[in-house]
Amino acid sequence: MLDILLSQTASGLVLGGLYVLIAIGLSIIFGLLGIVNFAHGAFFTLGAYLALTLVQLFGWPAVILSPVIVGGIGMLAERLLIRRLYDKEPLISLIVTFALALLIEATVRLIYGGIGQPFSPPPFMAGIFLWGPVLITKYRAGVLVTTAVVLLLLWLFLEKTPFGRILRAGSRDPEMVELLGINLPRVLTWVFGLGCAISGIAGLLAAPLWTVTPAMATNAIMPAFVVVAIGGLGSFAGAVIAGLLVGVVVALTIQFWPEASGAVMYLFMALMLLVRPRGLLGERWERFE
Amino acid sequence: MTRSTGLLIKRRTTLLGAAGLAAAPFAAPHIARAADPIKIGLLLAKTGQIAGQTEYLANGSFLALEQRNKMVMGQPAELVWLDEPSPQGAVQNMQKLVQENKVCAVLGGSLSSNALGEEAKAAELKIPFVCDNAAATEITGKNCNRYTFRLNTPVAVQQRMLAPYALKSGKKWYHITASYAFGQDILRSSRALLKEAGGTEVGFDEVPLNTADFSSFILKIRQAKPDVVIGGLSGGDLTTFLKQWSELGMKGKIPFLEIAIGDTDIWGVGAEAANGTFTKLWDANNPKNTPEEKAFAEAYSKKHGKPPADKAWMGWITARSLFESIDAAKSTDADKIIEALEHWKVPAGDSSYSYRKFDHQMLVRNLAVSVKEKITDKWNFFDVKATLPENPADLDKVFGSQEEIGCKMG
16 A cells, blocks of 8 residues: 555656646746736646747757746736736736736647647656656656756745845835835836746646647646645745645545545645635735735 | 708608618518528537547538538538537537527537537427537437437447457456546446456546546556556547556556547657557548548648548538538428438448438448557558448447437437
């Protein structure tokens, strides 16, 4: 039994890692901009399709450009669209970002067509690691390591750099930050781009595992919202813990009660919100209350 | 005064003219009707995991109309395409097609869950419905009705065709099926066949739609050590499963078999990861295709720049059956179209395509296909292993008798 539990936990951690990456961008954008970004899944899709194109044109090393381009598109979207939503009702931002998601999906469908695009892990990451009873593919192990590195770099950036301090201060008291002479609108553009770029990283990592279709965001956006709700809106550590927990819970449910595997994360969320409405590490923020 | 009179005359003239124009359709109804296009509904999903297949189904139907110069019954004709966002949404859109768009018949039904609702609505609205993709046995089985015709071979029949190939590898089967009508139907049929063959089910999983990660399911299959895995996944879910099956090193270790694969499902898997044995209705590279089918494939490639997937053929043949039946009926009256569809028959090599009168199921031989050892053409993944049933005379028997399938149209 222990071997089954270990194998499923390893599998769940990889899935959870992807959920964390998708959710963390969503959480950062909400935490710092106050926007619930329904288009977040579409940026995940863009990350996957750009990776596919870059591999076809220039080979595997070029995939690193995928999140950079996604981040750039995110910054453009912020300048043209999202910026106008900061002082509006939350409902308007939901509708506008939902429309943006549909626009991005339709554009991808127009360029690449509706059918799945073949995309396999790179040849140098083919094969599996077998440690006793635990089986994990080299690519999935790579996804776990990459996720850990991205999260570490992001944490260092937010906690240890002057720019990170401005971001955190801006999310709590934007007026005070502007009074200090900091160009807050420019900072917010970068934040939105950063959130989208992280979603793009998740898309590029998921592309060799999932089916690359214009609708692939459907499989990403709902778990991301669940993870953010469980972890606590705007909480970095909360999203990490919740994402990994959701991944492992789903994997173990598949082993012992497969029929419930689709619903278990929602049940988990409902229980969490009943016990702690702000989520695992959610704080009371005067700006949103 | 003059000015006033002039205005009065102009007003009268204008009123008379307007009245005359408004009355024109009543004075010459035949001429007006002749100019109206005949509208035929197309009810196929535009988004979601099945959208990759429906794009081809729609392409095939539109091409069938273009090959007739967009004319049906000697009149201009058009396809009105509405979405199937969900089973409820699909039923609402069928009502919209009939009541607002005034279509005389509907083509579509991309998923079994949608088609089961649509066929009930078709009976309620008394409109001919030709289902082009859904394979749930009940559609032309116990849920059948006189307004519904169906192309895809029912799950139970396809499963019977595939079973001998699965039994060649062993009698310990593992089922991984979607937890909706199509998958549940496969699970039921496959279990019955396995029991009949004296085999054992070593495990099963009913998987939620749109599952992104199958690794935990694959680990379970690995632990169970079956001789064969029988799939019942559809669209993008099957593509994702096969990708991850290969990624987790299972390709070639345990045979994977499933009915009703679509070319688009396997194209998305890619040449490196694709594997398995399947049934399908048609293959663009099958040398036994009829001259009409070869002409269709050529026209499709010319128009879309790539060969037709099997789904494009499915959209094409169902649309063709409907258009030709409306021609034969010489009317858009539902009862006359139904009667013509019941008599529609075209040659298909050493057999023919036709709908059975008692259940409105199209009789069509299936292909057993396996993924090639080496794929050199990104549009050609399969070797055709057999045409089933091997004897065309067995076609009617393979599809089951009226008593066996339980269709009572009343």
